[in-house]
Amino acid sequence: MKTKPLSEQVAIVTGGGTGIGRSFTEALASAGVKVVIASRREEVLRKAANEINGKLEAERVFSYPLDIRDPLQITSLTGRVLAQWGSIDLLVNNSGLAVPESVEAITEDGWDEVMETNLRGVMQLVRAVLPHMIGNDFGDIVNVSSQAGKNGYADVPSYCASKFGLLGYAEALRDHVRKKDANIRVFNFCPGLVDVENTQPGEEPREGFIHVANMARTLLYALSLERNVVLEDVNIYCR
Numbered sequence: 001m002k003t004k005p006l007s008e009q010v011a012i013v014t015g016g017g018t019g020i021g022r023s024f025t026e027a028l029a030s031a032g033v034k035v036v037i038a039s040r041r042e043e044v045l046r047k048a049a050n051e052i053n054g055k056l057e058a059e060r061v062f063s064y065p066l067d068i069r070d071p072l073q074i075t076s077l078t079g080r081v082l083a084q085w086g087s088i089d090l091l092v093n094n095s096g097l098a099v100p101e102s103v104e105a106i107t108e109d110g111w112d113e114v115m116e117t118n119l120r121g122v123m124q125l126v127r128a129v130l131p132h133m134i135g136n137d138f139g140d141i142v143n144v145s146s147q148a149g150k151n152g153y154a155d156v157p158s159y160c161a162s163k164f165g166l167l168g169y170a171e172a173l174r175d176h177v178r179k180k181d182a183n184i185r186v187f188n189f190c191p192g193l194v195d196v197e198n199t200q201p202g203e204e205p206r207e208g209f210i211h212v213a214n215m216a217r218t219l220l221y222a223l224s225l226e227r228n229v230v231l232e233d234v235n236i237y238c239r
């Protein structure tokens with residue numbers, strides 16, 4: 001089965017300029033991966049890319065503005081990455097958001113925003129990337145769901161529906177690549193509370209939260225497993 005060292009891989013990390021996505025990006029870039037970070041706020045992306053590249057003294061992180069809800073922007077992103085490097089080896093579906101709401105006062109706008117970002121956006125991006133992974137006989141897809149994809153919480157019903165839905169979609173995707181006998185692994189992260197404010201190495205996370213670095217370490221561990229190993233949902237939270 002085809003393998004590829006991280007130093008030859010190209011990744012797209014959605015939401016890679018902030019929080020968990022940024023931590024993933026730093027870890028991947030440090031391991032030699034070329035990482036395209038994509039989300040809406042261009043200045044946030046550019047700042048993150050400059051800081052990480054500066055630290056590494058290498059040009060490994062590239063920013064690309066993307067609203068994951070827009071299929072045209074997705075085609076443009078994937079086209080650009082493929083034209084430049086010829087492959088997308090790793091797709092990290094990390095972008096996501098929640099809106100405060102309740103089951104009784106849920107709004108159509110809130111529901112649409114959450115479902116289109118957390119669920120339909122991922123489906124659109126995977127649909128654009130998958131044929132190239134299959135064509136190159138290599139790929140990893142990582143989905144960031146949540147403990148809210150495993151348990152329901154009354155203050156975020158749309159978010160829970162989207163994150164449960166993401167795990168269902170990922171199962172269908174895993175079944176699809178298995179039936180195609182494709183060299184593609186599908187990993188899901190289901191984190192509990194992750195501190196995206198105290199993110200520096202050695203900084204103490206808030207009570208009940210885990211340090212974001214644990215997410216990055218777990219990602220690199222998952223990617224290091226052999227190609228025929230299926231690691232299903234990674235439930236990771238503060239004990």
Ligand SMILES: NC(=O)c1ccc[n+]([C@@H]2O[C@H](COP(=O)([O-])OP(=O)(O)OC[C@H]3O[C@@H](n4cnc5c(N)ncnc54)[C@H](OP(=O)(O)O)[C@@H]3O)[C@@H](O)[C@H]2O)c1
Nearest residue numbers: 015018019020039040041067068094095096146191193194
């Ligand atoms: N932190 C936690 O405790 C926790 C726990 C469980 C799961 N998660 C999940 O982890 C993922 C990362 O969250 P985080 O905690 O690191 O928070 P975050 O810093 O707010 O990250 C969310 C990212 O998603 C991007 N995004 C939002 N809407 C987008 C859109 N329409 N198109 C493209 N990108 C979009 C945001 O960038 P722009 O606003 O610039 O687009 C941002 O970079 C999310 O999926 C979240 O649900 C987080």
